[in-house]
Amino acid sequence: MKHIHSFHGFICLLFLLTSGCASSSDAMSKTETRETPVERLIAHSVDDHRRHYDARSLFSLVPPLVVSGALATSNADRWVSETWQDDIRSNTSDDISMVFREFGDVAQARWSMPAYALTMIGAGYSGYAERDSAIATWAERSLRANILGGPQQLAFCYLLGSPRPEDGQSDWNPWKDNNGASGHSFYGAVPILTAARMTKSKGWRYGLYALSVLPAWSRINDDQHYLSQAVIGWSLAWLATGTVAEKPSDENSISVMPILTPDGGYVMMNWNF
Numbered sequence: 487m488k489h490i491h492s493f494h495g496f497i498c499l500l501f502l503l504t505s506g507c508a509s510s511s512d513a514m515s516k517t518e519t520r521e522t523p524v525e526r527l528i529a530h531s532v533d534d535h536r537r538h539y540d541a542r543s544l545f546s547l548v549p550p551l552v553v554s555g556a557l558a559t560s561n562a563d564r565w566v567s568e569t570w571q572d573d574i575r576s577n578t579s580d581d582i583s584m585v586f587r588e589f590g591d592v593a594q595a596r597w598s599m600p601a602y603a604l605t606m607i608g609a610g611y612s613g614y615a616e617r618d619s620a621i622a623t624w625a626e627r628s629l630r631a632n633i634l635g636g637p638q639q640l641a642f643c644y645l646l647g648s649p650r651p652e653d654g655q656s657d658w659n660p661w662k663d664n665n666g667a668s669g670h671s672f673y674g675a676v677p678i679l680t681a682a683r684m685t686k687s688k689g690w691r692y693g694l695y696a697l698s699v700l701p702a703w704s705r706i707n708d709d710q711h712y713l714s715q716a717v718i719g720w721s722l723a724w725l726a727t728g729t730v731a732e733k734p735s736d737e738n739s740i741s742v743m744p745i746l747t748p749d750g751g752y753v754m755m756n757w758n759f
Contacts, residue, residue, distance in 0.1 A: 523606075526613025527626065534634045538729040550721030555658065557714035558648055563656040566713045567706070575707060583704040590670030590701040593677060595636055602629035620684065627730045628680045635672060635726030642667035642718055656712040668711040671719025674701025679723055683731040698723070 537543060557563045592598065602625045609622035618626070646666025647659040658666070675698040682694035702716035711719075 521613070523611050523613040527611075527630075530613070530626075531630050531633050534630055534729055537732065538634055538726070543725065543729060546725055547721075550717055554646075554714040554717045554721075557717070558646070558656040558658055558712065563712040563714050564651075567651045567709065570706060571709055579707050582700075583707040586674065586700040586704040587670065587708060590674035590704065593673040593701070594669065595632055595673060598673060598677070599629060599632055602626070602632070624677075624680055624684060627684070627727070628677045630730045631676045631680060631723070631726040632673070634729060635676070635722045638726070639667050639669060639672040639719060639722050642722070643669075646715075646718070648712065648715060651709050651712055656714055665711065665715060666718065667722065668702060668705050668715045668719035670705050671702035671711070671716045672723045674704075675699070675720050675723035676727060679727040680730070683727055 557566075605625035606622055606629070609619050609625065611622040611626055612618055613626075615623055643664045643666045645660055647662040647664070648656045648666045649663040650665050653663070678694050678698040682691045682698065685691050685694070699720060702711075702720045705711040705716055706713055
């Protein structure tokens, strides 16, 4: 009799777990139906910010700040600028620089963010990575990286407060100027780094990583930014696209649900991975 009750209890538990999973699946399906792509985009962006501003991610800012600070508070920035302008800059470098300067112009937030949004709409963006095309995913991630890193780039422009090469030394003087972080370096790198982080080919990935530096290099070639300012702008794009490329935390989580019945209680565990 005891074994019969145990078997009966096992059958009840199995029934509850399977029916619970089915109900959970139905609920998720209904939630997906009710949730709009805009709501999914907002949810992803909120999660980006939560993960981007945790202790680990903020610590990732230390290396580029150390490198940039060393360049800006020594003669290195001025030496790089003068050496490039006097000994290296040429008509060829200007021609190449013009391409990536114009690319950086188009990639600025006021132009690129509407373009990313329209691309998402045209590519049928749904908000679910497993359903969306590569174009829709690329546009969404680029938009999210702009939303995430754009305010940081603007903040560092003023917080570091260094001027353009034509206006003085690159020393950090908070709030004195607004060129501490290159906007072309940031916005020009975002779409390229986003594509790099999406490809599974190492050759393409590292090639795109190298290409992402060229909008920053163009600002040095054109004598519009110091090396330290280009480093900060590109680094912010690197960190923002890295956060966006990570799997959202709600897609890799464990949830536990207690289930009460007249015969006792059970626990249903759901693991999303």
